[in-house]
Amino acid sequence: MSEAHLTVSHSPDMETQEAPAFSISHKKLVMWLFIISDAITFGALLFAYGYLRNATPDWPRPFEAPSVINAYVMTFILVTSSLTMLIAIRAARAGDKSRAMTWSFITVVGGLIFALLHIKEWLGLIGEGLRLFSNPWGSNLFGAAFFSITGLHLTHVVGGCIAITVVTLGYKRGRYNHEDLEIWGLYWHFVDLVWMFVVPFVYLLNIKH
Amino acid sequence: MDSTDHQSSSLTTYLAVYVVILVISGLQILIAYENIDAYRIFIRMLLLAIIQAGLAVTFFMHMRSEKRTLALFLLPAAVFVLAMMNMIWSDSFRLLNMRPFAH
Numbered sequence: 330m331s332e333a334h335l336t337v338s339h340s341p342d343m344e345t346q347e348a349p350a351f352s353i354s355h356k357k358l359v360m361w362l363f364i365i366s367d368a369i370t371f372g373a374l375l376f377a378y379g380y381l382r383n384a385t386p387d388w389p390r391p392f393e394a395p396s397v398i399n400a401y402v403m404t405f406i407l408v409t410s411s412l413t414m415l416i417a418i419r420a421a422r423a424g425d426k427s428r429a430m431t432w433s434f435i436t437v438v439g440g441l442i443f444a445l446l447h448i449k450e451w452l453g454l455i456g457e458g459l460r461l462f463s464n465p466w467g468s469n470l471f472g473a474a475f476f477s478i479t480g481l482h483l484t485h486v487v488g489g490c491i492a493i494t495v496v497t498l499g500y501k502r503g504r505y506n507h508e509d510l511e512i513w514g515l516y517w518h519f520v521d522l523v524w525m526f527v528v529p530f531v532y533l534l535n536i537k538h
Numbered sequence: 539m540d541s542t543d544h545q546s547s548s549l550t551t552y553l554a555v556y557v558v559i560l561v562i563s564g565l566q567i568l569i570a571y572e573n574i575d576a577y578r579i580f581i582r583m584l585l586l587a588i589i590q591a592g593l594a595v596t597f598f599m600h601m602r603s604e605k606r607t608l609a610l611f612l613l614p615a616a617v618f619v620l621a622m623m624n625m626i627w628s629d630s631f632r633l634l635n636m637r638p639f640a641h
Contacts, residue, residue, distance in 0.1 A: 351604065351605045351607055351608040351611065352604075352605050353604065353605075353608065361608070361612055362612075365612050365615070365616045368616055368620075369616060369619050369620060369623075372619075372620045372623065373623055376620075376623050376624055379630075380626070380627065380629075380630040381630075383627070383630040383631065383634060384630045384631070384633035384634045385634075386634070397567060397570070401563060401564070401567060404560070404563050405560060405563075408556060408559050408560060408563075409556070411556075411594070411598055412552060412553070412556045415552050415598060416549070416552075419549070515599050518594055518595075518598040518599045519599070521594060521598075522590075522591050522594045522595070525559070525563070525587050525590040525591060525594070526587045526591070528563065528566070529566045529570070529583035529584075529586070529587055530580075530583065530587075533566055533567065533569075533570035533583060534570070534576070534579065534580065534583065536570050536571065
């Protein structure tokens with residue numbers, strides 16, 4: 330994939346190539362800009378949740394040990410999938426296509442296992458009576474806060490699984506190169522990073538004492 | 539044109555950061571069960587989460603191998619927005635004291 334050319338005049342000998350900003354490709358810069366904007370989105374959601382929680386005397390604290398263990402297992406799976414993505418990118422940089430693809434697909438499997446554990450947890454909570462705007466434990470705001478934050482994160486995980494699968498298959502065909510894998514690796518690490526904030530604020534601060 | 543062709547850290551570095559991140563997650567669980575007031579738990583959680591995020595950005599996302607100007611372009615702006623949106627916390631405490639829908 331070549332860098333864009335910025336032609337100052339139409340005369341071929343005056344053609345100028347603009348240096349890429351920050352010495353990274355536009356694709357990578359765009360992904361970083363997206364990551365920053367998405368980080369702010371999650372920050373806003375978490376702040377709104379914190380603001381409401383602080384102002385609500387009867388905020389429910391429903392999570393017991395099994396939920397906490399489940400959250401840690403999910404953290405372990407997601408962080409491990411970040412590691413496997415790094416291994417995939419290292420292999421891609423070294424030109425080892427089949428190893429890169431294997432580790433890339435392992436990353437996707439990790440993401441899917443995370444998603445399944447998350448949905449299983451949701452179903453358990455729904456079975457206990459948690460809804461978007463009601464629950465048997467306390468303030469009605471809890472459900473909306475919980476499902477919106479974890480739901481948005483889950484959407485990012487599933488979206489990332491799809492994207493990494495598409496890019497890995499394209500990489501196999503030669504449409505994408507190691508840099509494209511690396512760019513989606515950035516996205517995947519970001520998704521992991523958001524989870525590192527979601528767990529303490531949404532789960533651990535709502536442990537039943 | 540990518541100046542970051544040399545940017546791969548060693549697998550040992552990745553593994554070390556991976557283990558540290560998981561250990562910090564475990565620490566957060568221990569803190570959650572401590573018998574201290576909610577504000578102190580919150581601050582400790584926030585600090586540990588920021589450390590985890592810093593490690594992820596620096597090592598996993600290769601920020602340390604990128605040009606310094608990229609980090610300066612992206613990170614202060616993001617931190618500024620995240621900090622500024624927290625400006626209205628005083629309203630949250632006001633709501634708590636007012637308790638407009640208290641039974």
